[in-house]
Amino acid sequence: MLNEHRDVSSAAFKVGYESPSQFSREYSRLFGVPPKRDMAALRGKAPVTDPRASS
Numbered sequence: 001m002l003n004e005h006r007d008v009s010s011a012a013f014k015v016g017y018e019s020p021s022q023f024s025r026e027y028s029r030l031f032g033v034p035p036k037r038d039m040a041a042l043r044g045k046a047p048v049t050d051p052r053a054s055s
Contacts, residue, residue, distance in 0.1 A: 001039050008020055008024060008035050024036075
């Protein structure tokens with residue numbers, strides 16, 4: 001998504017998902033944040049936070 005400037009829906013379809021919401025759920029489960037928030041953080045538009053970090 002980052003390198004090809006894809007949105008979540010087009011990335012989901014490109015990798016074989018029939019539902020962008022299923023892709024988003026599985027991405028969140030695997031990486032700890034939704035793909036949209038992750039891409040914003042990687043592009044420098046949102047703070048990067050590690051959900052596994054304890055306070």
